[in-house]
Amino acid sequence: MQTQRSFAKQTTGTLYLVPTPIGNLDDMTFRSIKVLQQVDLIAAEDTRNTQRLLKHFQITTRQISFHEHNTQARLPQLIATLNAGQSLAQVSDAGMPSISDPGKELVIAAIKHGIPVVPLPGANAGLTALIASGLAPQPFYFYGFLPRKTQQQVAALAPLKNRTETLIFYEAPHRLLKTLASLSLAFGEDRQIVLARELTKKYESFLRGTLAEAKAWFDQHQPRGEFVLLIAGNPYPQTRADAYQHLNLHDYVAQLVTEGHPAKTAIKMVAKQRQVAKQEVYRAYHQF
Structure with a gap:
């Protein structure tokens, strides 16, 4: 140590x-x-x-x-x-x-x-927004800025769908509409969101509603200033086993590999969740 x-x-x-x-x-x-x-x-x-x-x-x-x-x-x-x-x-x-x-x-x-x-302690936009959001202040999951490309955003948001904590993101005004669309696709339009804008400045404001309402609002209003986006956690999260129960053994392992798990680890995970032998999953994945 x-x-x-x-x-x-x-x-x-x-x-x-x-x-x-x-x-x-x-x-x-x-x-x-x-x-x-x-x-x-x-x-x-x-x-x-x-x-x-x-x-x-x-x-x-x-x-x-x-x-x-x-x-x-x-x-x-x-x-x-x-x-x-x-x-x-x-x-x-x-x-x-x-x-x-x-x-x-x-x-x-x-x-x-x-x-x-x-x-030294001091100002932090994410926590400043969180305590005034009206969403559960703890636990929370801080992400920061999402990737800029839509496809990369969707990939980054997919594993966050079932998190139960309040999620915190940062976004610039010129990317806000695209990010709201990606959030709606990943979490569904009924998920609650709070947008904290221009924190501590003269035009500080909070917008609270669903993702669908936020998208509609910004269809009519030009995004201005820096934003903190706070997304309510999922109150009814699916387990991975539930979400992927429709997949066969090969596709289930392949999905876990795309999420970043090594193939060997993914095979063990699937075998445990499906309660089958690792050798069976191994053969299915490698198509022996």
Whole structure:
């Protein structure tokens, strides 16, 4: 086991994960401001965006860009900075680093090198929307952004159909209509949805209804702003055995393989669920 004592004396610097406001600058915490003032360097998803935040709070700490397109090039430089005893704050454009934003690669690298990683609490769009949604707040399943292509969306949503937890997605306005169509196809038009828009900003709003009602609404209204989509869990989930009971042994195994299970594992699962010998399932799948 590796033990981290976040505030013990050490020879390396510390990596601070600093959340930033998701809209309203008043949501910046005193501690976050203090850390950004005191660290040696800020690794920012977009230095131009972060500079506006720093200027507002009169923070003069130097920045360096760190985003999905330069991650591998930047990692050695940032780890070297930390190993030299300098402290680093990582910020994304809004909300928590690593949550649908850059961050996880630097965290993993810092842990690997024995560098303390200290998270600060702060704004998060998914949880902010969840507690005001009116849907069950726990348990919940956070997904974030779905794939952009319709076929990939449908494939990603298929295994979520029977989840009983409240589901949380993020979506941009120009992709909202396509995503609502994919959600309706996957979950059915009667499933409850809450759309939280422009959270913490002047035009914050919540739309609550069914997926069919949401689609009809946005047929008449232009989507504007960033959205958090909260989908009610399935109150009557089908088990895999129920959903696939119409499939023969070969097709059942093939379905599980397409869902990402190795063939050997899928054969064992089908044999157990159908209560037949593994050899019989093996022969059916390989068509011996």
